[in-house]
Amino acid sequence: MGKIYVVGIGPGGKEARTLEMLEAIKESDVIVAYTTYAKLIQDLTDGKEVITAKMKEEVFRAKVAIEKALQGHTVAVISSGDPQVYGMAGLIYDMACKNNVNVEIQIIPGITAANAVAAKLGSPLSMDFAVISLSDLLIPSEEILNRVRKAAEGDFVIVLYNPINKPLLLEAMRIIKEVKGIDVPVGIVKSAYREDEEIMIATLSTWEKFLNKINMITTIIVGNSKSYICNNKIITPRGYERRYDLHVIDSNS
Structure with missing residues (x-):
């Protein structure tokens, strides 16, 4: 019997x-x-059998991977970012369990979009945050919007994946603005770590000017009530200012 690696390749860039x-x-x-x-990984696949599939063919990919492993192959199932964050890991385990297949499966973690995008924006994830997918292909939009509201009410920094459904995105951001107010920072990153990368920083009152740039490979981060913009970076304080004086740097030294 073979083995399945469920591999997170990160945001796409070799670095x-x-x-x-x-x-x-x-x-x-x-x-x-x-x-x-x-x-994205074609420089690593020479001499290997490469089986590709279209979007929405995740079940096919999982089926093929399990069948190939049962035939004795070592299989790498590729996810962008991290395979456990809206990736293939859960589906591979779920299908193996439901079909009583006891094949060896190993998860290879990768840099998920939340972390990749945050690094481009500054430090927006320095405090508690919630990650929510806006894809309603498998989850009803009502459930998604309920999670968005709860996260906003909890004053979490909110990371929005898969903002391809524009009406759903607009409603989610409306709810967040209703709860958080208009001045909270918003970071939008398209194609992080890829050649066509774009980084946009706005607030809940101005983010819609970038709406036409948002697609499936865009991730949005909305700050919490303490987040602010400085030098075109989003900063979410960890809380050190509650116990320490941070005005301690002598710029003349």
Whole structure:
């Protein structure tokens, strides 16, 4: 019997790859991936069987991976970011369990979009945050919007994945603005760590001017009540100012 690596390749750029990810792909003789992800790692797949699929064919990818492993192959199933954050990890385990398949599965973590995007924006995730997908393909929009409201009411920094459904995005941001107010920082990053990367910083009152730039590979971060913008970066204080004086730097020294 073979083995399945469920591999997180990070946001897409080579600089964000991990050594563990590179080793897992090197060991694998079969690569199963969404077409776009296969292109992002094509420099690593020479001499391997590469099986690609379109978006919304996740079940097919999981099925093929499990069947190939049962045939004795070492298979790498590719997810962007981290495979446990809206990736293939849960589906692979779920299908293996439901079909009584006891194949070895190993998760290879990667840099998820929340962390990749936050690094481009400054330090917006320095306090508690919630990650919410705005994809309503599998989850009803009412459930998504309820989670958005609860996260806003809890004053979490909110990370929004998959903002492709514009009406749902607009309603989610309306709810957040209703709860948080208009001055909270908003960071929007499109294609983080890829050639066409774009970084946009706004507030809950001005973010809509970037609406036409938002697509499936865009991630949005909305700050909490303490977040602020300085030098075109979003900063969410950890809370040190509650116990310490941070005005301690002598600029003349």
